[in-house]
Amino acid sequence: MTRSRHVGTERPRPDAADKLAGKAHYIHDIAVQGMLYGRIRFSDHAHARIARIDTSLAESVPGVRAVITGQTTPEIRFGLLRDNVALKKDRVRQFRDEVAAVAATSPEAAARAVELIEVEYEPLPAVFTPDEALAEGAALVHETDHAGRSRSSNLLPLSCRHLTGDIAAATAASRYIVEGTYTVPRIQQACMGTSGCLAEFSPEGNLTITAKTQIPFLAQRDFNRALEALGLTNRNSRVIVPAIGGAFGTGLDTHAYEFIAILLAWKTGRPVKIVYDRREEFSCLSPRQEARIRVCQGCDDRGRLTFRDVEVIQDNGAYTSWGATYPNVMLVTATSLYRVPAVRFDSRIVYTNNTYCQAMRGYGNPEVTWAIESNLDELAAAAGMDPIAMRLLNANEPGDLSPMGLKFDSCALRECLDAVATSLRTSSSPPAGQTRVRGTGMAGLINVGGGGKIYRSDGSGIILKLDDYGNVNVAYGGVEMGQGLHSALTIMVADALGVRPERVFINQTDTATCPWDVGTHASRGAFMAGNAAVLAATKLRERLFALAERVYADEVERNIARIGQSERIEAFDFRAARAADFDLRDGYLAPRQAPDEAWYRIELGRLLRAAHFAERDPAIFTEEAFYEPPTQLPDWERGYGNMSASYGFGAQGVEVEVDTETGEVRILRLVAVSDIGRVLNPATLKGQMYGGIAQGVGYALFEEVQTERGRILNPGFTDYKVASAADLDFPIELRFVETNDPHGPFGAKGAGELALAPTAPAIANAIYNAVGVRVRDLPITPEKVLRALSETSRR
Amino acid sequence: MRIPVRFELNGHAVEVEVAPDRTLLDLLRDTMGETGTKEGCREGECGACTVVVDGRAVNSCLFPAPEIDGTRVLTIEGLSCDHGRLSRVQQAFLDASGTQCGFCTPGMVMTAVAFLAENPAPMDTEIREALTGNLCRCTGYVQIVEAIQLAARRSRDPQA
Numbered sequence: 001m002t003r004s005r006h007v008g009t010e011r012p013r014p015d016a017a018d019k020l021a022g023k024a025h026y027i028h029d030i031a032v033q034g035m036l037y038g039r040i041r042f043s044d045h046a047h048a049r050i051a052r053i054d055t056s057l058a059e060s061v062p063g064v065r066a067v068i069t070g071q072t073t074p075e076i077r078f079g080l081l082r083d084n085v086a087l088k089k090d091r092v093r094q095f096r097d098e099v100a101a102v103a104a105t106s107p108e109a110a111a112r113a114v115e116l117i118e119v120e121y122e123p124l125p126a127v128f129t130p131d132e133a134l135a136e137g138a139a140l141v142h143e144t145d146h147a148g149r150s151r152s153s154n155l156l157p158l159s160c161r162h163l164t165g166d167i168a169a170a171t172a173a174s175r176y177i178v179e180g181t182y183t184v185p186r187i188q189q190a191c192m193g194t195s196g197c198l199a200e201f202s203p204e205g206n207l208t209i210t211a212k213t214q215i216p217f218l219a220q221r222d223f224n225r226a227l228e229a230l231g232l233t234n235r236n237s238r239v240i241v242p243a244i245g246g247a248f249g250t251g252l253d254t255h256a257y258e259f260i261a262i263l264l265a266w267k268t269g270r271p272v273k274i275v276y277d278r279r280e281e282f283s284c285l286s287p288r289q290e291a292r293i294r295v296c297q298g299c300d301d302r303g304r305l306t307f308r309d310v311e312v313i314q315d316n317g318a319y320t321s322w323g324a325t326y327p328n329v330m331l332v333t334a335t336s337l338y339r340v341p342a343v344r345f346d347s348r349i350v351y352t353n354n355t356y357c358q359a360m361r362g363y364g365n366p367e368v369t370w371a372i373e374s375n376l377d378e379l380a381a382a383a384g385m386d387p388i389a390m391r392l393l394n395a396n397e398p399g400d401l402s403p404m405g406l407k408f409d410s411c412a413l414r415e416c417l418d419a420v421a422t423s424l425r426t427s428s429s430p431p432a433g434q435t436r437v438r439g440t441g442m443a444g445l446i447n448v449g450g451g452g453k454i455y456r457s458d459g460s461g462i463i464l465k466l467d468d469y470g471n472v473n474v475a476y477g478g479v480e481m482g483q484g485l486h487s488a489l490t491i492m493v494a495d496a497l498g499v500r501p502e503r504v505f506i507n508q509t510d511t512a513t514c515p516w517d518v519g520t521h522a523s524r525g526a527f528m529a530g531n532a533a534v535l536a537a538t539k540l541r542e543r544l545f546a547l548a549e550r551v552y553a554d555e556v557e558r559n560i561a562r563i564g565q566s567e568r569i570e571a572f573d574f575r576a577a578r579a580a581d582f583d584l585r586d587g588y589l590a591p592r593q594a595p596d597e598a599w600y601r602i603e604l605g606r607l608l609r610a611a612h613f614a615e616r617d618p619a620i621f622t623e624e625a626f627y628e629p630p631t632q633l634p635d636w637e638r639g640y641g642n643m644s645a646s647y648g649f650g651a652q653g654v655e656v657e658v659d660t661e662t663g664e665v666r667i668l669r670l671v672a673v674s675d676i677g678r679v680l681n682p683a684t685l686k687g688q689m690y691g692g693i694a695q696g697v698g699y700a701l702f703e704e705v706q707t708e709r710g711r712i713l714n715p716g717f718t719d720y721k722v723a724s725a726a727d728l729d730f731p732i733e734l735r736f737v738e739t740n741d742p743h744g745p746f747g748a749k750g751a752g753e754l755a756l757a758p759t760a761p762a763i764a765n766a767i768y769n770a771v772g773v774r775v776r777d778l779p780i781t782p783e784k785v786l787r788a789l790s791e792t793s794r795r
Numbered sequence: 796m797r798i799p800v801r802f803e804l805n806g807h808a809v810e811v812e813v814a815p816d817r818t819l820l821d822l823l824r825d826t827m828g829e830t831g832t833k834e835g836c837r838e839g840e841c842g843a844c845t846v847v848v849d850g851r852a853v854n855s856c857l858f859p860a861p862e863i864d865g866t867r868v869l870t871i872e873g874l875s876c877d878h879g880r881l882s883r884v885q886q887a888f889l890d891a892s893g894t895q896c897g898f899c900t901p902g903m904v905m906t907a908v909a910f911l912a913e914n915p916a917p918m919d920t921e922i923r924e925a926l927t928g929n930l931c932r933c934t935g936y937v938q939i940v941e942a943i944q945l946a947a948r949r950s951r952d953p954q955a
Contacts, residue, residue, distance in 0.1 A: 012889045012890060012892070013892065013894075015897070016888070016889045016892075016894050016897075017881060017889060018897075019894050019896075019897025019900050020871075020881060020885040020888050020889055020894060020897075020900055020901075020904065021871065021872075021874075021875050021879065021881065021885065022829075022830070022831020022832070022870070022871035022872050022901045023831065024897050025830075026833070026898060028830070028833065029830035189932075190932055191896070191898075191932060192833075192835050192841065192843055192896065192898040192899045192930065192931065192932050192933075193833070193835075193896065193898035194835075243896075243897065244896060245833075245896050245897070245898030246895075246896040246898060246932050246933055247896075248932070277837060278835065278836040278837060278838065278841075481896060482895035482896025482897065482933045483895065483933075484895070683891075683892040683938075684892060686892070686937075686938070687892050687895055687933070687934055687935075687938055689935075690934060690935030690936075690937040690938065691895065691932070691933045691934050691935045692935075693935055694934075694935030694936070695932070716836065716838060716840065717836050717838070717840035717841055717930065718838065718840055722930050723935075724926070724927045724928075724929075724930060724936075725922070725923040725924075725926035725927060725929075725931075725936040725939070725940065726923045726924055726926075726927045728923075728935060728937075729919075729920060729923050732935070732937060
């Protein structure tokens, strides 16, 4: 696909005007006739038996229409391992467990009633770290699995490992070896728009649910299972996606609050909306996993990597979401960032009585990149090598087949590393004051860029519908959540079909009208949507050109009648035009050999009307396509399989100033160079990069969900710091090495997640370069820097 | 108990009764049905609910509804020009890609409107200071700062 007029150009996003006018409808803004407000009563214990629930006081609050508990409603089981239920019946396993819920005519009545529910608990012993949870005799978070089979350990039955080569032999043959353990905290996605849904039943028992989700079709499956649990067999759930106020992975699973809204709507026969307030969002929505990652790497006397050994232990919390499968994605970087001949990877995921965790942007990659890229810098130091030279020496190349079986059909990691190195070499002004020291550091990355197959289909459908006026309505099942999917899809449809972007309209995502899509995650949205769009547009063009064979001559005659004769007209025998002679460009059909000649040009709408109202074989034009990328569902026991059609690469470099008196780290500048294939829309791509870097800086320096024995201590923006504009007051240089990926639509690869993967290790490496201390525990707070400095000076 | 208040909302006179414990945000969203102003935290930390009261950007989630009596309130709905065309600041956000998920956007725009009225030729650092009360999780703020600079340039030179 080389035809591109709008791909690569800077265009305003199609969803921007509504958002700027305050006209975009988020779940918070949607209300329907007769709607009730739902509210949930959460657990007061990390682990306890529920002895008694008394709802009588709550029921007497004016406006209350229903109070439900696990005892009074059918059990709705959900989650990746189906280890969670919507309302807990006899036991709570985390502070945020849902024990009861209320529906009322006003949010105030619902809030009052939920407080009046009386719950008596009998506390149970609890575990709050993977070490505690795996210790001999530890309390079991789940005594049975979803099917009632007894469990003997807190280890999850999810394995993900890899072995290539002989680690012992490679270790023995290495000249330098460095081992380190690197930790990452739980952090909150902190979407500006909190979570919520609106559930409504038809009298026949079909459900319509407006949900803040990234997986409308997998959610439909989950909600249909819930309907069956309610005894509503042969019924359907329709999932509609409203404007989304940020998602960052929070929409990758269905949630208890959604099933509770369904239960309340079913019970009351009225629409029920549940929207989390900010405190609930922080304390009752699953954050990113906490993990501890041990990395050991070795190299030979020239700095060539000899082996890499990675061991992950992940605190899952009390229940299991898709996010538990982070190790599946960690494998990509663990096995395949830089050329490594021998690799071992192992992971353990452990139940605890902490809040259960879920997906967040990057899905394991920021975690594992933090560990590996920190450790690589340590290895370079041990070998007395320039860390940039070591990375360049080991860089992946196009055509490589990695130990995991990943195929790099396009790869510009070397160019990215080089460009960052060049940028970092430019000197800046000397630091102000004696206690401030400057340093630079960098880190590289690999990220899936052509889907990420962790489900049996990684496909995506699309419908392109042409109307009588030459407009294109696009039905696509992926989700616009701020990342710019609709912007990318608009220009790709325009170019793939040959119309102006202004004529492309993207429908609201709705399982009733859009074809199946696995979900918007793994940086896959634009890649999948674009490939599907190209397939459908190709079919449409073929049909249009076949139609033109039939009606073109008459339409040209009409042009001539209107405009008048010309000598140039004989340059092309329009009466004998065949399908292969035509092109469609910017909404006009014309012969390829005379594309700009007014006599020969037929406006698309006119052509479509000619087909629609034809006496013989009238037709309208709608085409669908389903794109399934050429990838493999890896064998997780072996950690082998080409899970993505293409891979993004990049590197980031930072210059920091460390204040040795206060431990404060100030970023002076940051450079990010990325290979995400071809750039679709530079404006939205830059937005993804800047935003990802901002999240990376927060991950590196200050974000952390603080807990004490399972209770979240900082459930608000007052105590959980999200970077403000002033915190990010340093220049960010963005550059793109535009490889033309053979699998990507118009050569593009996915870009959504890669910006935050290398930010934290680049910063840690810069701190080491400045003051010679290594912090291996995120976030790198001033206290940790000071502690490391004092430990170094004591030595 | 309900308290009668009279104020001007986006150029139009409004007369309503409000409960004393309600905020301006409740009044706008629930009573008036003007949902362009967003609720992000309800504790004055995120700025999604920012509106302009008598020329000053305020967190409407902390502003007691009864105190709105006698003021002039400007919200995101009041910015658009005839036929719903975007205002200068909104258009600059559109052109500079200053919005992604859009949830913080109305608050950002209102902060920018009040700020530019006070400081029509700002430095980037001044813009970033002015935005510290408006959190955004998507953009990293770079294109928001560029949008506000673009709006400032266009107010001096409409061709910019």
